[in-house]
Amino acid sequence: MEKSVSVSDSDGSTFTPLVAIELAEDIKEEAVAWLLNRIKDKQQQAGADLLVDQLPREGLSDKKGNPNIFIVGATWLRLLYGAEEVGLVKEFNDGSMRGFTYANKENFKSFQGDGDGFLSIAECQYIIKHELDTLRAKEETHVPGYTQVKLYPGKSITRRMQSKGIMIQIFPLHMKEDLKRLSLSWYQKVKLSFQPLDDIRQYFGESLALYFGFLEYFTLALVPMAFFGIPYYLFDWESYDKYVLFAVFNLLWSTVILEVWKRNSASLAYGWGTLSRKKAFEEPRPGFHGVLGLNPVTGREEPVFPYTRRQLRMYLVSVPFVLLCLYLSLYVMMIYFDMEVWALGLHQEEPTLWSSLLLYVPSIIYAVVIEVMNRLYRYAAEFLTEWENHRLESSHQNHLILKVLVFNFLNCFASLFYIAFVMQDIVLLRQSLATLLITSQVLNQIMEAFLPYWLQKRRNKKVHTRNQKSLAEQELPLSEQVRLEADMNTYLGTFDDYLELFLLFGYVSLFSCVYPLAALLVVLNNVTEVYSDALKMCKVFKRPFSEPAADIGVWQLAFETMSVISVVTNCALIGMSPHMKAYFPESETQLILLVVAVEHVLLAFKFFLAFVIPDIPKQIQIKLARLEFQSLEALKKRKMLEVASGIPNKS
Template sequence: LVYKDRLSWQCFCTGGCHYSFSPLGGEIFSIQGQTVSDDRKTYFVKIHAPWEVLATYADVLKIKVPFKENDIPYCFFIQDIPMDWLFTPFRLPDHVMNPEPDYFTSPFNKGKIDFFLIDDKETFFPPSVRNRIVYYILARCPYHKTDREDKKGIKRLLNNGTYGSAFPLHDSRYWKPSRDSNSESERFNLYKHWAQFFSFFKEQPLNLIRKYYGEKIGIYFAWLGFYTEMLFFAAVVGLICFLYGLFTFDDNVWSKEICSEEIGGNIIMCPLCDKKCGYWKLNSTCNSSWQSHMFDNVGTVFFAIFMGIWVTLFLEFWKRRQARLEYEWDLVDFEEEQQQLQLRPEYETKCTSRRLNRVTQMEPYLPVTSQCARTFLSGATVIFWISLIIACIIGVIAYRLAVYAAFASIMKDSPTNNIHMVGSLITPQLATSVTASCINFVIIMILNLMYERVAIWITDMEIPKTHLEYENKLTVKMFLFQFVNYYSSCFYVAFFKGKFVGHPGDYIYMFGWSKLRNEECDPGGCLIELTTQLVIVMSGKQVWGNVQEALVPWVMNRWGSRKARSHPESRYSRWEQDHDLQNFGHLGLFYEYLEMVIQFGFITLFVASFPLAPLLALLNNIIEVRVDAWKFTTQFRRPVASKAHSIGAWQEILNGVAVLSVVTNVTFTSDMIPRLVYMYAYSNDLSMKGYINNSLSVFNISGFSEDNRPDDGESPGWFNSSVITTCRYRDYRYPSGHEKEYSHTMQFWHILAAKLAFIIIMEHVAFMVKFFVAWMIPDVPSEVKARIKRERYLIQEYLHNYEVFFPA
């Protein structure tokens, strides 16, 4: 405990005690000492929980401890793999990977000490359990009681400023082991074998992470490591698809037609904006068509199907991995026994009404009227902020529509007849897309910073009952906001851009304003613009996130400990060093999950537009694991250990994103389906020859109104209106003079039907794979089921024998 006032530490007890905390009427804490920092203003109270305290609360919390060595051998060991030496570089020493033997465990019972395997009471409870017990007591210890109010909890004292902070100490300095040979240096081992970047190819010491930081942090790193491993397969397939597109340039018939002087050079395209845009030749988009082919080819369809299967396998195999961890870390049935019955101190403090609970008897509760009012206000706030995001996205779209004409006017003198000139690389479409993506990214970052505070405030206002409920409510609010914030611009490009354009002579305008004509896609498709959007937002977020996670804590720690560094190390105590570190906070892990789940959305929802996205995510996550490890071991105070049997609400969010990704991947983003429809239904020789001409409709220039017609001087010098009487545009419509003039052709409806059919087929394939995997590979491995049954049987048998031979 850290405080500024010399008498503050004495108030956290009953009866005016000076050297013990006694919320249960007896001495349960011992004060190891009260020290003052070098500035003579900050005081430290070191608290130690003796064996009696630990045993009492281990019984209360039903903490599982070993009572017998596990007699069921694993049926599979990595050492049994042929050519085992290949895996040696990826392993860590046994003393790091397996800090504890494998035991059967049972909930601790203070009255049956002899039943458990207790060699040394000082080390029987691991560090994470010890600091969890201490914090559990402090969070419920009363310090002021009146007829009207019962004040309790270290959290309340921290909020009102009585104490500055309360944290468990690290066991040693991270760069060298403890001087005490009898004391373990787990922090040093974690830094040496886990937190250093050059260990990126090594396995993670999950058991040691769990022992030092607790199960909740341990399961996060287990999930992150498993996700990173699975990304390797997606990254390899995505890279192969990208290389396929790169090496099949010469087979790209439609790009050759666009770049050809005989075909693309003779196709005159209609203006892309009113008045300020002139007529242009199709071959001016030669470079963008080649670039689009790298991401939009036959491999795109295959990769989209593969990712639908991959995401299903990832979620199913993670359930098995999670089930194994639940057993190994004694988390089976934890949620029901612990999290659903433990009320948040804030809930107990703010809810003054009482009612009967059949499980916990009398407990505080929030009246229904108050609960409904708070929920309504919370929902209204979330809707307001989501509306604000949508308004910002509409603003960015309006920017795209407004500046496109300006870019087109500026670039009208660019040499478009030479596909190798730099001017043809920087097209109005590309300039508009890049600048709009950068502006959108800045808006995303600003709104994120603002909404984080709002989300925490409205969640606190709802007064959730348990810690689990609090995290779930905050998770839903934050993800819903982040989903709209990060993905809305990508959804616009993938699903709306180029879909509501109208046609020459009858264009559609945003809000009916004649200066904001809806955007058209490049003749090569909108996919390259979606790729640009995805690369900028995804890469920018990952770079910004790593800078925030690594650089900001380091700078703040360097600044905060600048005075202490001038003193000899002997005068810079362990508690002062830890106090100068950053506080991890109870939402620290929440932001780590949120970052990874948003990344998961990028690589599943729109991965067909950018097959290299899994590779970028893989490289980022390899760094992310070590950056997070480095943060925990060097830059943050040791967090209070807590339990979690799973990744919580994030599991359902991942399932929802996986289902949505089936719809978004190929159907309306890629142009492969229109090409396949042309090849099999409209091509005479099952080739792509003539596809470009087939995909462009014809419009009579005389049909342009004055509002649409290019101004004098805007069209290029080669354009002669007396010779050129028609222009082409991207759509499937009947030409002028046809009985269904400018209405959609049958080919348009065939393509739409093919896209819808692909959605249904791919959805069914994904679900069939999901059910097949779930049927073939159950969520809980048979080995784990056998161990759980064996453990329960032994507990019953051993307790029976214990009662017979050692009666009370």
């Protein structure tokens, strides 16, 4: 852990600043004093027992800016107790992964002295964020100076202040030396090697490390598809019948890679201590609102929102809106086909080089329109999901993902399904797939990598005219560094990154048998994606808080669903091949029945593979079972000692 920069709080305690809190510029002084006291108060007084100091205004060239920025840290003793409180899992001396306890700290591997270096920076910042989020109201009925901002006993103070705009943001600070080392090993040198996933996890946390792990795994898994696709493309361009073998390979590939990934992610999560980590009690979202009522689980008074009212909003507003958007997407698709007919007609009337190029214009325009519609719909889906007022962040994210996936799937793939199974035009299908894939990749790289980086560079130059170097390359005063980071874009999570990979997986698994170069294009895209995403995380976005994760969550189900759909699609494409139709010249019904039968056999085989390939490797299952057995034995011994000593059993 880097400790080159340290500050002192009002009591004279020196600490390393780990987290910054930005309050509203016009916040009332009594609210600031009250909040700081609650942050610094001991836990026995219902405080967070953290160290906090106001950021000095030195380094501002124009003497403007928000003065209400505070930096937060903690003593090592407080962080170690916090590690036990949040349930961090660390490696024990016997090699097993166990929940950390302060009383047993000396038996954990890598624990030396006072524990300095035992916790990663990301874990320390996560602990501080947890303590701030769980800073709860006591007898206060409202935030001092804001009678309209009600407080409820036992509910989070910081979440309430964030939802009311009194607290603008809480963000973890970059550590410049650590960031330089990570950047050097991650993206600053182009090299053929695996990503430093352990270093990424140490700096950004498990959730982001799992995303980059999946991106790397997906890219490597595409290499066999790309390897076989190149000769198919070069030598069998006009022979569609020979793509049957490629389609069968596609089916097996899409199943096996997802099952193997679950094993890989389990191994990563076990080594990082998140596979066996107990799920923490989930707090309500900052944006959740409702009338004051009684929580049936905790028994505390808090805002509640009627379940029936939320369901009415979902089924009477959200669902009809999503259906309307799907209809508009299909309508735009039909306009695209009209453009294709128009371009083809011009080319057939007078074939020239320009008319040949014109054949690709409708697909390019349609690909751009698809990207625009996806982004516009995303904003609408976020607004609707927020309006539905889900209490928990997990529920909010699941409903948002479902809305976005349904629309993106139809918007991106409906035209390809129509061309393949209604028009049955393999040449147009190949052309459309190639154009959509290439155009979407180019647009994504511009919108997600180049544009944010360019905007951040301009913002840096505008705010810090005397030094135009990037954050990772310069030595800035602490105050200027924190203000620079406060002005950075906020990383909104891995949602968009997984969505992009989901769509690319769809292009490859659904239709790559008619365009075998699809896998190669996705490999090239993913290689550039690794570097562009790494650059964004280190230079463009604020450092995100670590999020414990044992897998990729609901996205695993999304990819598996796409894999099931690919079985149906590839079987239908095989059945459409002239080579297959030649075997059933008189009865198309027999061909259809055969295709359906083969599809069911392949689906059964797919689910059989999913069953026989364990999600968690055997050796990790044994370690988890042994740890559970040891925990039960320790609990039994403790109860026996309590009974023998006459101590009443509190459980």
